[in-house]
Amino acid sequence: MPVDRMLANLDLNLLVTLDALLRERNVTRTAEALGVSQPAVSAALARLRRHFGDPLLARTGNRYELTPLAAQLLALTGPALAGVRRVFDVTPDFDPSTMEREFTVITSDYAATVLGPLIARRLAEASPGVRLRLQQTTPYTVDHAADTLRTADGLLLPHGFLTDIPFVDLYEDRWVCIVSRDNDAVGAELTLELLAELPWVVLYNLRTAFAPAAQQLRLLGIEPRVEVVADGFLPMPFLVAGTRRVALLQARLAGRLAEPAGVRVLKCPFDVVPLAEAFWWHPIYSNDPAHVWLRGVLAEAGRELAVASSRSEDFAGIDPIG
Template identity: 70%
Template structure:
């Protein structure tokens, strides 16, 4: 009964104001963002403070900071707003051509380059009212995938990082090595000894953030001498070109970037497990027809990548 009384007295408009206030940490900026008056936001903040019995925002010098409670609430407002939106977007008959919704995918720059254009093309053809937001993966987003997927519609990363969440297989790709077109000591092939002595460009290079192929190399007893660490695969060819460096990269991305960066693509000198990209999602979307449509569309859009070699 207490929950029923709480819901009966709840103004959902306060949720939007709360979310914006906790992001902006400023009444004036919140009012500008929402297109309402400053007194209206001040009044809403007073109501929220009474509801939570907490100041939410406290002045520190010339700025406002979140209280401990507000920091916990801030992590919940985005998923709560998304959930409310899903409730009121539900219709008896689903028609993607009439859908007005934004889908957020957390995705590597590799998948954003080789897969996202295919997905965006299909969305534009079938559901012109849908907006696609692509957010770059980070080690934190992957390590906390369940939390990430409370606010995003999907996470597109290879197998090997996420467990205990539903997924759909998309496509595979090969790992290849890249070196500068004019590399002084590498010919048409690379050796394991060269991989152990040449300087590397590596992705993240952290215990829980790495290229699986690089982890395999370590298992062979070869520790890469990392010269440059990046947070995206697309940067690698530009940092390899004109240097003695080497990098491991997915073949499809390498073939797109090699002509414009001046790198050569070489086979890995060891038996490397392929990249197996998958779409990971939160089971709360299981009965959401729009999300089910998105899942089907992404798998269909990846079909050309499944039916061709890297």
């Protein structure tokens, strides 16, 4: 077919060079990144310009900018390279012990802290040639999950944000409240009235990015009086310490940070739905043997974490999750 003949006449190395050129926007830096000579990159750029009928890089002053066509191509080269790698990574007999590959998992700092070490240990034991990249999630990556997951192996995220994307459940956690150890306005228990009165530290505080427990609180008619907004869970106990503030945090993370941060962990004074953490991936990875193996490793790590739920250091006096 015509498409096959066209592909047969293309050099896949041009795709690698095109991706680097569009990201670096500089022939010299591209050559350094690829470990090739500058004339080789210049020659490849000339071939690419002939193929697309477009300059791709347009000089503006003393630097180069992407042409409109090049900007479109930049969104496609990453997924295309990832697809090529998946094709050539396939072997007749998959053996994780001999695999050399980097897995990129997008995750919150919470999941990276409580589950990341278990995943990393299991990967190191079973496949020494594998490298794990834990990439911090953002509201954008979640809002555009379908595109994000084309260039990453998966996303660690609770249920309630994504639909129509393959997933495997990993473990559950419980939401708790944290207050400063010296906050004498709060006794042994919190009340809904106190939650309405106290200033809050919240996560993101955006329309599509929030802690699910905080959303449930709003459904009860209590709008948190936000004093500090954080872009991650790890700073939140330290932003609560020494103040009148209150925050919602996962029990496993709160149990680990309560002592060093100087906060108390209290039960929520309302029926909050538990957090159900899952691993989500793009359907293009579903039959990739290495990815199937990775999902198994994550599921095992999730089960290990669930078994450890009765340990006091994970919950700081909060009833463990069954």
